[in-house]
Amino acid sequence: MIRAGRQRFVIGSGPVHGVRRAYRQGMRDDPRLPSSPGFWRSPLRGPWFTSVLGLVLLVGITVLFVTGLVSYAAYNPDLSPVNDQTPGKGILGFYLFDWPTHPHWLYRLTQGVHVTLGITLVPILLAKLWSVVPKLFELPPARSFTHALERISLLLLVGGVLFEFVTGILNVQLDYVFPGSFYPLHFYGAWVFFAAFVVHVALRAPAAVRNVRARRGEQVGEGAELVSPRPDPPTFSRRGALGFVGGGALLLLLTTVGQSFDGLLRRTALLAPHGGGDPESPPGSGGGFQINKTAAYAGIRTGETRTDAWRLVVTGRGGTVRLTRADLLRLPLHDAALPIACVEGWSTSDQRWRGVRLRDLAALVGHADDPPDVFVESLQRHGAFRHAALRANQVADPRSLLALYVNGAELSPDHGYPARVIVPAAPGVLNTKWVARLTFGDL
Ligand SMILES: Nc1nc2c(c(=O)[nH]1)N[C@H]1C(S)=C(S)[C@@H](COP(=O)(O)O)O[C@H]1N2
Ligand SMILES: [Mo]
Numbered sequence: 001m002i003r004a005g006r007q008r009f010v011i012g013s014g015p016v017h018g019v020r021r022a023y024r025q026g027m028r029d030d031p032r033l034p035s036s037p038g039f040w041r042s043p044l045r046g047p048w049f050t051s052v053l054g055l056v057l058l059v060g061i062t063v064l065f066v067t068g069l070v071s072y073a074a075y076n077p078d079l080s081p082v083n084d085q086t087p088g089k090g091i092l093g094f095y096l097f098d099w100p101t102h103p104h105w106l107y108r109l110t111q112g113v114h115v116t117l118g119i120t121l122v123p124i125l126l127a128k129l130w131s132v133v134p135k136l137f138e139l140p141p142a143r144s145f146t147h148a149l150e151r152i153s154l155l156l157l158v159g160g161v162l163f164e165f166v167t168g169i170l171n172v173q174l175d176y177v178f179p180g181s182f183y184p185l186h187f188y189g190a191w192v193f194f195a196a197f198v199v200h201v202a203l204r205a206p207a208a209v210r211n212v213r214a215r216r217g218e219q220v221g222e223g224a225e226l227v228s229p230r231p232d233p234p235t236f237s238r239r240g241a242l243g244f245v246g247g248g249a250l251l252l253l254l255t256t257v258g259q260s261f262d263g264l265l266r267r268t269a270l271l272a273p274h275g276g277g278d279p280e281s282p283p284g285s286g287g288g289f290q291i292n293k294t295a296a297y298a299g300i301r302t303g304e305t306r307t308d309a310w311r312l313v314v315t316g317r318g319g320t321v322r323l324t325r326a327d328l329l330r331l332p333l334h335d336a337a338l339p340i341a342c343v344e345g346w347s348t349s350d351q352r353w354r355g356v357r358l359r360d361l362a363a364l365v366g367h368a369d370d371p372p373d374v375f376v377e378s379l380q381r382h383g384a385f386r387h388a389a390l391r392a393n394q395v396a397d398p399r400s401l402l403a404l405y406v407n408g409a410e411l412s413p414d415h416g417y418p419a420r421v422i423v424p425a426a427p428g429v430l431n432t433k434w435v436a437r438l439t440f441g442d443l
Helices: 015-029 047-074 106-120 122-136 145-173 182-213 238-254 263-267 325-330 358-364 392-396
Strands: 312-316 319-323 334-338 351-357 374-378 387-390 401-406 420-422 435-440
Touching: 047 106, 047 122, 047 182, 047 238, 106 122, 106 145, 106 238, 122 145, 122 238, 145 182, 312 358, 319 325, 325 401, 351 358, 358 392, 358 401, 358 435
Parallel strands: 312 435
Antiparallel strands: 312 319, 334 351, 351 401, 374 387, 374 435, 401 420
């Protein structure tokens, strides 16, 4: 029913405007329409519920943003175009820094937090969006210019957060759903979203803090319009609802976090693509730990890795040497206990790698005292991760190896036989397998 009569001849607004306004007024009052506050009947909605969830997301999303930026820096994208998945970033790369090699579990931690926290926050995000959904239908669409700006920023906020969560989770769960484009989508999406997030936080966080502190019924102003004017009888207390949302988050945490550990703990990671009962290399063939891409998947032919065929080609300012695996084994071999930590969030615990130091290989080709950057190429012919560049600080670290063994056994084909790079603190993508060529110096 539309009650139009009341406002028809308001002074200063012609009859046409009057009708339109009255029509909107009707939509605001008719409880059958979602634009009317009376349409929304959950007694849970209100400033307290929205504010608690909002403050949890304020902390959580800030951590996601920072660990996400850090993850991009960890690729050393400014070192070489092959490391850079977002070459058009321009000034958004202002913060890039030389990725360190200490502590050796650095990327395992930052990226484990990024992915596991992102998954854990899903129920909180959904509950927060549910708690404010009546505002989506608010009429009039804009009361003033500033109100219009605010609503546009909310569209960017909600669209942005959904976009970031969906692209992130799909990328972790299904490899290559966005062929070649996940990184730019997630990276630019993050900046757009975070800009809207900062505006939103600046406008709303003070009231949210007040609302959480105030006692029941004392919340004023901000968010009061979320309280249903004709609530259904409660079936759930607000604290119970919060516990339910928190319980969902905890369940996701417990079924994801195992992806950052080995053995029985990994089996608890039911939701992670490299958790649960995911196949790993059989014990004895280089240790039972995770394999992301097998030799068959990467198109490595056994003929090219046989000892009589394979040569490691090392080039530097002093010239080029070609080394057989036997030549490599005659060089000083060193051990390093290092994990593999993938951008997808999963990681292994420290594995015992044994091989030749990268800086010793640099010394062989004329870089004895100041190891430079290196460009690493594998036998693989296709795929973005068939090659990678490492920075001088990574080459210089005595734990950075061209590994020939892992956990006391020769590398298996799937672990990168005949040789793989392993570097402390680096993302898995820089630990190139089936290495064929190392080029030291100007990249
Ligand atoms: N040649 C080659 N090396 C590679 C890759 C690849 O696709 N090709 N993937 C990298 C990525 S993204 C990760 S996370 C690690 C994973 O190591 P794993 O496959 O042994 O688990 O290997 C890295 N080394
Ligand atoms: Mo990876």
